[in-house]
Amino acid sequence: MKLDRxxxxxxxxxxxxxxxxxxxxxxxxxxxxxxxxLLGGPGSGKTIFAAQFLVHGAQHGNEPGIFxxxxxxxxxxxxxxxxxxxxxxxxxxxxxxxLDARPTPELIQSGNFDLSGMLAALGAKAKQMGARRxxxxxxxxxxxxxxxxxxxxxxxxxxHEWLLDHELTGLxxxxxxxxxxxSPALQQFDFMQFMVDCAVILNxxxxxxxxxxxxxxxxxxxxxxxxxxxxxxxxxxxxDVAIARTLGRADAxxxxxxxxxxxxxxxxxxxxxxxxxxxxxxxxxxxxAKTTLSGAFAEAACKRGERTMFVSxxxxxxEVMRNLTSxxxxxxxxxxxxxxxxxxxxxxxxSAETLLVRIKSLAREHQARCLVIDPVSTLSKAxxxxxxxxVAERLIxxxxxxxxxxxxxxxxxxxxxxxxxxxxxxxSTMADTWIHLNYLVQAGERNRGMSIIKSRGTAHSNQVRxxxxxxxxxxxxxxxxxxxxxxxxxxxxxxxxxxxxxxxxAEVAGKLRRVSLDAEEAVLxxxxxxLQTELMAKQVEKSLLDRTTQSREGELTRGRSRMRELRGADxxxxxxx
Amino acid sequence: MSRQRVFRFRLYVADQTQNSLQAxxxxxxxxxxxxxxxxxxxLVDVLREPRRALDDGIFMTPTLLVLAPAPIRKIVGTLSxxxxxxxxxKLETQAA
Numbered sequence: 001m002k003l004d005r006x007x008x009x010x011x012x013x014x015x016x017x018x019x020x021x022x023x024x025x026x027x028x029x030x031x032x033x034x035x036x037x038l039l040g041g042p043g044s045g046k047t048i049f050a051a052q053f054l055v056h057g058a059q060h061g062n063e064p065g066i067f068x069x070x071x072x073x074x075x076x077x078x079x080x081x082x083x084x085x086x087x088x089x090x091x092x093x094x095x096x097x098x099l100d101a102r103p104t105p106e107l108i109q110s111g112n113f114d115l116s117g118m119l120a121a122l123g124a125k126a127k128q129m130g131a132r133r134x135x136x137x138x139x140x141x142x143x144x145x146x147x148x149x150x151x152x153x154x155x156x157x158x159x160h161e162w163l164l165d166h167e168l169t170g171l172x173x174x175x176x177x178x179x180x181x182x183s184p185a186l187q188q189f190d191f192m193q194f195m196v197d198c199a200v201i202l203n204x205x206x207x208x209x210x211x212x213x214x215x216x217x218x219x220x221x222x223x224x225x226x227x228x229x230x231x232x233x234x235x236x237x238x239x240d241v242a243i244a245r246t247l248g249r250a251d252a253x254x255x256x257x258x259x260x261x262x263x264x265x266x267x268x269x270x271x272x273x274x275x276x277x278x279x280x281x282x283x284x285x286x287x288x289a290k291t292t293l294s295g296a297f298a299e300a301a302c303k304r305g306e307r308t309m310f311v312s313x314x315x316x317x318x319e320v321m322r323n324l325t326s327x328x329x330x331x332x333x334x335x336x337x338x339x340x341x342x343x344x345x346x347x348x349x350x351s352a353e354t355l356l357v358r359i360k361s362l363a364r365e366h367q368a369r370c371l372v373i374d375p376v377s378t379l380s381k382a383x384x385x386x387x388x389x390x391v392a393e394r395l396i397x398x399x400x401x402x403x404x405x406x407x408x409x410x411x412x413x414x415x416x417x418x419x420x421x422x423x424x425x426x427x428s429t430m431a432d433t434w435i436h437l438n439y440l441v442q443a444g445e446r447n448r449g450m451s452i453i454k455s456r457g458t459a460h461s462n463q464v465r466x467x468x469x470x471x472x473x474x475x476x477x478x479x480x481x482x483x484x485x486x487x488x489x490x491x492x493x494x495x496x497x498x499x500x501x502x503x504x505x506a507e508v509a510g511k512l513r514r515v516s517l518d519a520e521e522a523v524l525x526x527x528x529x530x531l532q533t534e535l536m537a538k539q540v541e542k543s544l545l546d547r548t549t550q551s552r553e554g555e556l557t558r559g560r561s562r563m564r565e566l567r568g569a570d571x572x573x574x575x576x577x
Numbered sequence: 578m579s580r581q582r583v584f585r586f587r588l589y590v591a592d593q594t595q596n597s598l599q600a601x602x603x604x605x606x607x608x609x610x611x612x613x614x615x616x617x618x619x620l621v622d623v624l625r626e627p628r629r630a631l632d633d634g635i636f637m638t639p640t641l642l643v644l645a646p647a648p649i650r651k652i653v654g655t656l657s658x659x660x661x662x663x664x665x666x667k668l669e670t671q672a673a
Contacts, residue, residue: 101636104651108665111599111655116591117623117630117638124627142636145653 014223015063015133015169018056019049021241025217025226031197034221035163035170039193040202045213045234046173047077048084049202050135052238053171055086058095063132063169066097066125068118071138074098084238097129103145112147115155119162126166133169140174156192172196197221203229212351212387215241231353231387240357242394259304259370259405262296262329265476266435269452269461274433278456279396279406281376281428284437289448289467289474290409293435294372295324295331296474297407301370302334309341309368311359313378317342320374328473341366345378352379352391360398369404376408376427392427432456437467440488447488450476466492584608584616584666585645591638592624596655600639603656611668 014028023029030036030053040046050067057063069077077098078088088096101118126134136159146152163170174192193199199218204211214229232241258273261280267273274280280297282290291314301308310331312320321331321342334340343362345355355378363371376395380388399406410427428434433455439446448467452460465476466488480487480495487495588604590597601620608616623630623638633642643650643666650665 099631100634106650108650108652108661109654110652110661111603111657112596113637113639113654114591114594114596115637116594117589117640118636120591120623120638121627121631121635125631145637 015053016056016061017049017053018060019052019239019241020237021230021232021243022215022239024243025215025230025241026198026220027223027225030169030171031221031223032169033164033167034197035160035172035195036198036200037192037196038171038173038200038202039176040173041204042175044202044204045232045239046175046202047072047137048081048234049200049239050137050171050173051077051081051086052084054096054133054135055081055088055091057133057169058091059086061132064095064097064129065133065135066099066122066129066131068099068101068122068134068136069138070101070103070136070141073102074100077137084236086238094129097125097131099125101142103142109145112151113145115142115158119159123162123166126168131168134163134171136170136172138174139172143174153191156195160195176201193218210351212353231351231390233351233354233357235357236361242353242356242391253403255403260297260300261293262298262300263293263474263476265465266450269463269465269476270433270455271459274405274407275457276405277400277403278432279399279408279430280433280435281431282407282409282435282437283412283428284409285412285439288437288439289469290411290437291320291374292324292327292329292469292474293437293467294374294407294409295320295327295329298340298370298372299324299329299331299334301405302331302337302339305339306369307339307341307367308334308370308372309343309363309366310372310374311343311345311362312374313345314375316344316346318344326471327469328471341368352388355379356391356395356398359395363402363404371399371404371406373406373408375411377410389427393430396427396430428453433458440486442487442489442491445489445491447492449479449488582615582646584612584643585619586616587619587621587633587642587644589621589623589630589633589635589638589640589642592622594638597639599655599657600641603659604641607656607659607662611663 013032014026014030015032016023016029038046038049054065054067057065067074067077072080078092081088092098099122122134125131139156139159143152143155146155159172172192196219198220201216201218203214203216205214206212213232213234215232216229217225217227226243230241230243232239234240255276257276258267259276260267260273261270274297282293284290291312294310298308298310310317310320315323317335321335324331331340331342335342341362343359345359359371359373373395376392379391379395395408396406398404408427408431434453436451436453438449440449448469449464450467451464452462454460464479464486466479468475468477477492480492586604586608588600590601604618608618621629623635630636635642637653639653639655641652641656643652652662652665656662
C-alpha cells in the first residue's frame with residue numbers, strides 16, 4: 001500500500017484523496033479547485049470518504065481543510081473517525097476546522113432565507129487558516145429547510161459559485177437512494193449532478209444477506225476515469241476501494257527462484273519446486289489432502305525461516321495444526337516462534353471484498369512472504385458469487401505485486417460433472433501452478449491421486465502419482481499402470497507383490513529347467529561315451545575277425561598247396577585270391 | 578405587563594440582498610406595531626463581520642437573534658410571518 005501511495009504523485013489539477021484505489025480510478029483524485037458531489041444512501045460511507053479526503057490533505061498535502069457538518073456534531077464525527085487512526089484532535093488545531101452547522105431543533109423559521117451568512121463566515125475562516133479543501137457533509141439536511149425547488153437550486157448555485165470564487169476543492173455529500181435513477185431523492189439533486197465537475201455515487205446493497213459496497217464515478221469533467229462500479233470496504237484505515245490493476249502500472253518483478261512445496265518428490269515433478277511469488281492452486285474434493293499439501297508448504301516455508309500466514313476457513317487454526325501433526329507436519333512450534341500466523345477465518349463474515357481486505361491487512365501486519373488460503377472457494381459462498389471472481393483476481397494480483405507466494409486450495413463440487421473442469425472462481429486460469437487431487441475408488445478402497453494440471457514456465461511431470469499420507473509425512477508414489485489399468489493403494493501393492501511372486505516362480509522354474517537339461521545333457525554325454533567305447537570294441541572285434549579270417553584262409557591255401565605238393569598235382573588250379 | 582420589558586434583537590443580514598432587506602423592513606414594521614417603545618435592534622452584516630456570525634453560529638441569513646428577554650431564540654428567514662414572531666416572543670395575545 002505504501003508503494004502505491006508513493007507511486008501516485010500529485011497530478012496537476014487534482015487533489016489526492018488518500019483513499020486506496022480511488023486515486024487510481026480517478027487518475028489522481030478529485031478535481032482541484034472544483035466541486036465534487038458525493039451521493040449515497042444512509043450508511044454508505046459518505047462522511048468517512050469526506051473526512052478521509054480532508055485528513056489526507058491536512059496530513060500529507062499541506063492543504064488545510066474545513067468540514068461543515070450539517071448532520072452530525074463535530075464531536076460525534078471525531079469520535080467516529082478515531083477508529084481509523086486519524087489524529088483529528090491534533091490536526092484540528094491548525095489544519096482542520098469543524099463547523100457545526102446543524103440546524104438546531106429550536107430553530108424557528110419565518111419566511112425565506114439563504115446561505116450567504118454561512119458562506120461569509122466560511123470565507124473568513126478559510127482565509128484565516130489558508131484552507132484549500134472544504135467538505136459540506138449532508139447538504140440535503142439544510143436544503144430540506146428551503147421551501148421550494150427553485151430556492152434550493154438557487155442556494156446550490158450560490159454555494160457552487162462561492163466554491164469557485166474561493167478556489168477551494170469542494171466536496172458536497174448528499175443522501176440518495178444509490179444508483180437507481182428512479183429514486184425521488186435523486187431527482188431532487190439531479191441538477192446538482194449536472195452542475196458539479198465530478199460526481200461519485202456510493203452504493204450499499206445486500207445480496208442474499210451479505211452487504212456489498214460499491215463506488216462509481218459517474219462523471220468527471222476533463223479527465224478520464226474508470227467508469228465501472230468498484231467494490232469497496234470500510235476497513236481499519238478508512239476507505240479501501242478495490243481496483244484491478246490499472247493499465248500502465250509496472251509489472252511486479254519476477255524471479256527464477258524456486259521454493260520447496262514441502263514434498264520433495266513433488267518438487268522433482270515440478271522441476272525444482274514452485275516459483276517464488278507464484279500462485280499455486282490445489283483443487284480437489286473434500287478429503288483429498290488439500291490442507292495437508294498446503295500445510296506441507298507452510299512447514300517448508302517456516303523451516304526456511306520465512307514469515308508465513310495460514311488462513312483457514314474450514315476449521316480453526318489450532319485444529320488444522322493438530323490434524324497436520326498426524327501426518328508429520330508440525331506447525332505449532334513455528335507459531336510459537338512467531339514465524340507462522342494461523343488465521344481462523346471461519347468467524348469472519350461478510351462480502352468477499354471484506355475478506356480480502358482483512359486477509360491483506362493481516363498479511364501486511366505479519367509481513368508474510370508465503371500465504372496459504374484454505375480454501376479460497378469460501379470467497380464465493382452465498383451472496384458473493386458475482387464478486388468472488390474479481391476478488392480472487394485481485395488476491396492473486398496483490399500477492400504478485402507484493403512478491404508473496406500464494407498457495408490456495410479450492411474445493412470442487414463433488415456432484416460436479418466435470419471434476420477436471422474449472423473451479424467455481426475460475427481462478428484456475430489465473431493460477432501459475434494447478435495441482436489436482438482426486439480419489440480413485442477401486443476394490444472398496446479410496447486412494448489419493450495427484451497430478452499437475454499445469455505449471456507455467458516449468459517443465460513438469462505428466463504422470464499421475466499416488467499421494468500417501470503417513471505418520472512420517474507426505475510422500476508420493478508411482479502408480480501401477482499395466483494393460484490400461486491404473487492401480488493405487490492396496491491394489492497397487494497386491495498387484496506389485498503378485499508380480500514379485502510370479503517373477504520368483506518363473507525364476508525358479510527356469511533354474512529347474514536348466515538343471516534337468518544339464519542332467520539330460522550329462523546322460524547323453526555318457527551315452528555318447530559308452531557308444532564310442534562300444535564302437536571301438538566293435539572295430540577291434542571286426543579287425544580281429546578280419547585277421548583271423550585271413551590267417552585261416554592263408555592256412556587253407558597253404559594247406560591245399562601242401563596237399564597238392566604232396567599229391568604232386570600241377571598248378572592248374574586258379575590263383576588264390 | 579410586558580410593556581415594561583425591553584426586547585433586544587440582533588439581525589444578521591448579508592449585505593443588501595433581497596431577503597436581508599425584507600427582513601430588516603419586516604422587523605422594523607413589527608417593532609413599530611407591537612413593541613413601539615421597548616425594543617433595540619442591532620444590525621450585523623455577515624459579509625463585513627463574518628467572525629461574529631461564526632461565533633454566534635449563524636449559517637443562514639437573514640437570522641434574527643432574540644437576546645432579551647431570555648431565553649435566547651433564533652428566527653431564520655425574512656420574518657414575513659408576523660404570527661410566528663408573536664408566538665416566539667410569547668405575544669400571541671396581542672395578535673388579535
